[in-house]
Amino acid sequence: MVVLKIATKEKEQEITKYKNEFKISSPILIDEDASTSNAYGIWNRPNTFFINREGKIVGRVVKEMDWGSNNMRTLIQYLLEEKK
Secondary structure (H helix, E strand, O other): OOOOEEEEOOOHHHHHHHHHHHOOOOOEEEEOOOHHHHHOOOOOOOOEEEEOOOOOEEEEEOOOOOOOOHHHHHHHHHHHHOOO
16 A cells, blocks of 8 residues: 655645655655646545555545544555455
């Protein structure tokens, strides 16, 4: 599983500072011209997409979530165990 963050209309220097400040190790896509955001219909933040092994979007969350909650852990575990 890969967690990819997308930074829309932000500069690389700002992203590097953000990653260092919050000790983020996951990759961040810098979407300076918002082309990726526009392609996926992202108009507000945060957005989370769940993409299966075949590259198909199987879920989307359009709000902040407690990713450590039991519900989110169960969902992520289910997605990880999805048959290949």
